[in-house]
Amino acid sequence: MNQYLINGGQRLEGCITVGGSKNASLPLLAASLLGEGESTLHNIPQLSDVQHMVEVLESLGAKTYSDGDALTIEAQTITGVSISENSMRQMRASNLFLGPLLARLGMARIPLPGGCRIGSRPMDQHLKGLAALGVDIIERHGYIEAKSAGMRGADIYFDVPSVGATENLMMAAVAAEGTTVLRNAAREPEIVDLQNMLNAMGAQIAGAGTSMIRVNGRRPLHGTTYTVVPDRIEAGTHMLAAVMTQGDLEINDVVPEHMSPVIAKIKQCGAEVSVKGNSVRVRHVGGIKPMEIKTMSYPGFPTDMQPQFLALMTLADGTSVMTETIFENRFQHVDELRRMGAKIIVEGRSAIIHGVKKLEGAFVEASDLRAGAALFLAALAAEEASVLRNIDYIFRGYERLEEKYQAVGAKVQRMI
Numbered sequence: 001m002n003q004y005l006i007n008g009g010q011r012l013e014g015c016i017t018v019g020g021s022k023n024a025s026l027p028l029l030a031a032s033l034l035g036e037g038e039s040t041l042h043n044i045p046q047l048s049d050v051q052h053m054v055e056v057l058e059s060l061g062a063k064t065y066s067d068g069d070a071l072t073i074e075a076q077t078i079t080g081v082s083i084s085e086n087s088m089r090q091m092r093a094s095n096l097f098l099g100p101l102l103a104r105l106g107m108a109r110i111p112l113p114g115g116c117r118i119g120s121r122p123m124d125q126h127l128k129g130l131a132a133l134g135v136d137i138i139e140r141h142g143y144i145e146a147k148s149a150g151m152r153g154a155d156i157y158f159d160v161p162s163v164g165a166t167e168n169l170m171m172a173a174v175a176a177e178g179t180t181v182l183r184n185a186a187r188e189p190e191i192v193d194l195q196n197m198l199n200a201m202g203a204q205i206a207g208a209g210t211s212m213i214r215v216n217g218r219r220p221l222h223g224t225t226y227t228v229v230p231d232r233i234e235a236g237t238h239m240l241a242a243v244m245t246q247g248d249l250e251i252n253d254v255v256p257e258h259m260s261p262v263i264a265k266i267k268q269c270g271a272e273v274s275v276k277g278n279s280v281r282v283r284h285v286g287g288i289k290p291m292e293i294k295t296m297s298y299p300g301f302p303t304d305m306q307p308q309f310l311a312l313m314t315l316a317d318g319t320s321v322m323t324e325t326i327f328e329n330r331f332q333h334v335d336e337l338r339r340m341g342a343k344i345i346v347e348g349r350s351a352i353i354h355g356v357k358k359l360e361g362a363f364v365e366a367s368d369l370r371a372g373a374a375l376f377l378a379a380l381a382a383e384e385a386s387v388l389r390n391i392d393y394i395f396r397g398y399e400r401l402e403e404k405y406q407a408v409g410a411k412v413q414r415m416i
């Protein structure tokens with residue numbers, strides 16, 4: 001079993017460089033299918049989710065070549081339209097191939113994603129949007145079979161601002177005749193990144209980053225070269241590591257505007273934050289003030305930082321409240337944090353966290369990617385040794401984690 005032995009209680013100090021965004025890389029890799037030429041993506045993080053996405057691309061007939069943090073995708077000939085059950089089980093973001101396959105070949109067959117550990121994760125908004133573009137959709141034997149003889153632009157209103165549905169619809173709409181308008185679209189920076197790459201491929205899309213996106217379709221798309229934005233969730237996790245270990249970290253290759261809700265909360269807890277260009281320095285000064293946080297769609301507080309902030313709150317000087325509004329089952333880290341001495345009560349969608357003076361080392365288990373990150377932070381802050389199990393979850397979203405943390409003074413070792 002892959003696990004970390006972490007001897008906590010070390011003050012972290014130094015510089016950490018953030019890699020390319022996982023949640024931007026996945027749709028950009030899917031979008032590479034839309035251009036008949038070759039696309040090269042730079043700043044691609046080395047993560048298991050990225051590797052899964054590459055395997056799907058190859059299973060569809062694309063050829064890929066990697067060179068350091070660059071990945072070239074040659075999508076001259078696409079031979080498959082079907083995503084395997086196994087790919088979807090390994091990574092739900094495999095559903096991001098639905099839009100590009102419809103745009104490129106007029107058909108796609110993908111497994112219904114089913115539930116996952118943090119919530120039910122439906123796809124109704126993706127399917128509603130595609131149907132409005134004229135796609136015929138049949139759900140049978142656990143698969144979505146989508147087909148279109150020619151998509152037409154439409155005016156689509158999302159009932160919830162879904163990141164994946166917004167991305168899938170942008171990628172389908174580039175092949176639709178006329179104009180598509182997406183309303184109540186998700187506004188995440190990763191969606192702006194997708195717009196920028198698609199426009200570099202020859203698409204005409206405007207409005208990403210706002211709740212209304214306009215796509216003028218049916219323009220010929222070609223390959224391109226594009227650099228992925230830095231990962232704002234990785235950056236936020238490092239910022240909390242500075243606070244929780246009473247440390248001082250300079251986090252480089254950050255887009256500070258993408259971090260505003262996270263930086264605001266880190267300042268509110270009493271840490272010192274200074275921003276200089278693409279670098280953010282976070283310094284623990286004094287105690288950790290309790291606070292209230294509610295997760296929201298961007299530019300609200302990100303659900304992907306909820307578990308890590310909840311870990312921080314366990315060490316606050318008082319009682320904090322964390323409310324999760326995006327996913328219905330995203331408190332699985334709570335029981336593990338309790339094993340480390342945290343005092344947390346969950347009531348419905350809120351967790352009430354009574355801060356303790358210190359966390360104790362323990363055997364703990366990651367239940368998903370960000371829950372794993374939260375336990376990693378808690379183990380760094382705890383005074384004794386901890387063993388963190390199931391760290392394969394963490395490698396879905398954090399590259400070279402132990403290397404980056406050893407370099408700033410953490411005592412973390414991988415045990416196989």
Ligand code: UD1
Nearest residue numbers: 023093121122123124125126160161162163164304326327
């Ligand atoms: C993306 C991110 C994930 C993040 C999430 C929310 C990627 C690869 N993953 O996931 O890390 O936690 O955004 O910021 O970018 N919903 C529906 N119907 C739909 C689609 C979604 O009701 O058809 C609901 C979901 O249940 C959830 C909310 O919308 O409550 C947001 O989900 P969504 O933005 O779609 O998340 P993902 O794109 O799957």
